[in-house]
Amino acid sequence: MSTPLPPFPKRQESSDEPVLMELTAPDDAPLRADAARNRARLLEAAARLVEEQGVAKLTMEGVAIAAAVGKGTVFRRFGDRTGLLMALLDHTEQRFQAAFISGSAPLGPGASPVERLHAFGSHALRQTSEQLDLYLAAEPDASRRFTSAPYRVRFMHVCMLLRQASSGSGTDIELVAQTLMGYLDPALIGHLTRQRAMPPERLESGWRDLVDRTVGPRLA
Incomplete structure (x- = not known):
């Protein structure tokens, strides 16, 4: 079942745009500092592979190799x-x-x-x-x-x-x-x-x- 959209922010005289940033990852709990660094490292490796080889050739194993971690680490972090x-x-x-x-x-x-x-x-x-x-x-x-x-x-x-x-x-x-x-x-x-x-x-x-x-x- 899909999650309903949150209510729209009410109009204010001052900008209410910072509210939007809270929606970038609404279902994720805050990551520990080391977990956040590992996630960023994996995403940097994935972005580099996409730039070099294209999205079609991106694999979980390829990201693991590029980031010098086990393949299981990539699956645990992103699922699939x-x-x-x-x-x-x-x-x-x-x-x-x-x-x-x-x-x-x-x-x-x-x-x-x-x-x-x-x-x-x-x-x-x-x-x-x-x-x-x-x-x-x-x-x-x-x-x-x-x-x-x-x-x-x-x-x-x-x-x-x-x-x-x-x-x-x-x-x-x-x-x-x-x-x-x-x-x-x-x-x-x-x-x-x-x-x-x-x-x-x-x-x-x-x-x-x-x-x-x-x-x-x-x-x-």
């Missing part, structure tokens, strides 16, 4: 290959989260909500396109897709920006946010860039147009 890929994706996502939570404008605080939505989607599209194989390989099954930590953080960030822009317009924030998130789906990005040969710049322009048509005229 999908768990490893999800952890690697979350490791990548945390840098993006830091940028839109506390980075410079327009991605971070300091710009209007619509400008930040423009920047958020463009950055997400570029990052997903550049690491598409990882995003596709780590895509959770249907029952977990909308409750995975990376998705929830992005979704709640979009909800927050929509709420800041809405000014009590009565718009269904959750449904608008889900519509926008659908545009950033890795499978769709893969289809458009690989099967339809669309350049990333076209997707970014389409994102800005979608934000302006769906959000700007009614909420800005």
Whole structure:
């Protein structure tokens, strides 16, 4: 049974974005310092192998060899290959989260909500396109897709920006946010860039147009 989404943070005059960082690993207990170092070491080895050989060739045994640990250590830490890929994706996502939570404008605080939505989607599209194989390989099954930590953080960030822009317009924030998130789906990005040969710049322009048509005229 999938875990329900937590309630949306209430709109505040000051930024409530630090709340989102708590969702990066909602089900994990805090790691001991040595366990955290070992986990980081394994993820660094996995990231290096992905960069050198590609996601398709990433194996638990290969990560163990690269990190100079037993294969059982990798399985105990991540469970299986999908768990490893999800952890690697979350490791990548945390840098993006830091940028839109506390980075410079327009991605971070300091710009209007619509400008930040423009920047958020463009950055997400570029990052997903550049690491598409990882995003596709780590895509959770249907029952977990909308409750995975990376998705929830992005979704709640979009909800927050929509709420800041809405000014009590009565718009269904959750449904608008889900519509926008659908545009950033890795499978769709893969289809458009690989099967339809669309350049990333076209997707970014389409994102800005979608934000302006769906959000700007009614909420800005």
